[in-house]
Amino acid sequence: MASDSGERDDTTRRRYLAATGALAGSALLAGCQSESDATTDGTTSTTTDATTRATTDSGAYSVSMAPVGEVAFEEPPSNVMVYSLLYADMAVAYGHGDAVNSLGFSTNAAGSLHAYYDRLDGVSFDQSGLTQLNQGGSGITVDKEVFYDLNSDLHLIDPALVVSFDGWEASDVQQIADDVAPWFGNVYSRRNTEPPEAYADSYEYYTLWEIAETVSQVFQAQARYDALAAIHDDVVATIQSTLPPESERPTVASVIFIDGTFYPSTFNADGFAHAHTRPMRAPGAFAESDVSYRSAYDYETMLEVDPDVIINRYSYSYYDITSVRQTLAESAVGSRLTAVENDRVYAGGNPLQGPVMNLFQLEMTAKQLYPEQFGEWPGYDGGPYPEIPEDEQLFDRDEVAAIVNGDLS
Structure with missing residues (x-):
């Protein structure tokens, strides 16, 4: 060290x-x-x-x-x-x-x-x-x-x-x-x-x-x-060749939820923060002009947007996704959100992602948005990334581990 x-x-x-x-x-x-x-x-x-x-x-x-x-x-x-x-x-x-x-x-x-x-x-x-x-x-x-x-x-x-x-x-x-x-x-x-x-x-x-x-x-x-x-290129190619028609893709709100306030982010913009979401080609719930560093939505405004899916960023490090789901479900207004009613509030990844993180976050986001194409997302309540059945994994864990450990044979 x-x-x-x-x-x-x-x-x-x-x-x-x-x-x-x-x-x-x-x-x-x-x-x-x-x-x-x-x-x-x-x-x-x-x-x-x-x-x-x-x-x-x-x-x-x-x-x-x-x-x-x-x-x-x-x-x-x-x-x-x-x-x-x-x-x-x-x-x-x-x-x-x-x-x-x-x-x-x-x-x-x-x-x-x-x-x-x-x-x-x-x-x-x-x-x-x-x-x-x-x-x-x-x-x-x-x-x-x-x-x-x-x-x-x-x-x-x-x-x-x-x-x-x-x-x-x-x-x-x-x-x-x-x-x-x-x-x-x-x-x-x-x-x-x-x-x-x-x-x-x-x-x-x-x-x-x-x-x-x-x-x-x-x-x-x-x-x-x-x-x-x-491996990354194969994952992206698999995702994009298997996407459902545009009319069947859910609207997605990428947010950080804190104390009753939603802090939104774009979903398809340029930049490595979106390297795991942009390939999904799903419509972002917020107009690009409505999202800035200082943007914030209360329950009522979020209900007007009413996305099909809510992804809460940084839920693998900073924010407890179980608490987020519970708070939304207990709110008189939040509980009326389509994503809450359909149990589609998910733990989102970290925008400050490196290459290994990106592989997992691509797989995770694909399953969260398109379960019929890529298999059901098993959910996440803290701790390690969830176990995914081998036949539903979008990349081989052993292959990635071998590369990181220096076995390039």
Whole structure:
């Protein structure tokens, strides 16, 4: 896990060097994909321009992704700071889960990983000893000192995200890169939203699987990526070739339900947050113009929308879906919702998904929306992802476990 060293001299950077990436808004990028190239149906892009990798005879290599640009390595990093869950999932998928030294919200967020990994023999993620980066408050508070304390080889974090934290500026991000280790990450591709102004000129948007491919290069695990991506493509192809006619697809409300209020999300928009819902091609219950970061619906407004299906996001880590269902059923208005009456309020996945999470969340969503095509969803009340009969699984658990465990034979 993390080193206890707090030394701040040049040795803290060890073998990991920021190369041509300028962290404070430089437009110097090596072959970044244009937004128009991004796939919108969840399939793996065949574009190769999104990343650039070069390997020298000495074994050194470089990897490129916006907004940082190109970062040079002599070997895969062994002590990695992570904030967002998708990068922890990628580290595990590529055999480097033990390199992760932190998470933004370590205690609760890791629940999503455990729920899925419990169905993969030999795959796990040890969250004990992880540093929780966000210290709370009215905004996101991350102490600069923790970067020196953890003394990471790589900050697998989008520097544009860090600039949005309380008390951080682009100059602080550059100082951490100079004193400790480079940055590498992209999270505004979650919904393809605007990054902070300092990164507006250097930002590009990628699909989940394009980011996953790039990170596999960081860990020199491209064969694992290729194997997982092939399974993903098969799952998406199976789903989309089996969908019922458009007229028979349910309307879906993707929400977070808290204290009688529904906080909605789009269902088919671009961004890796929707990588498990967009391939379902189901109509979202909310008009795109009605959904924003500040949108909220009370019971009465939700009844006017009256979706066929309600999916409560983050129900594998933060929200108790059993309590959500009970609260809705006990409400005089909520109990009249079609989704409640038909027992179609489901535990939704985590939008901050990595490649392994995405496979499970694709299968889960397909079963929740289209049980006649993909088999009944058995329900979820906490704990591990439910057992699915082998003949109703959309991907082979043993195959995925073997890939993650490094058996590519």
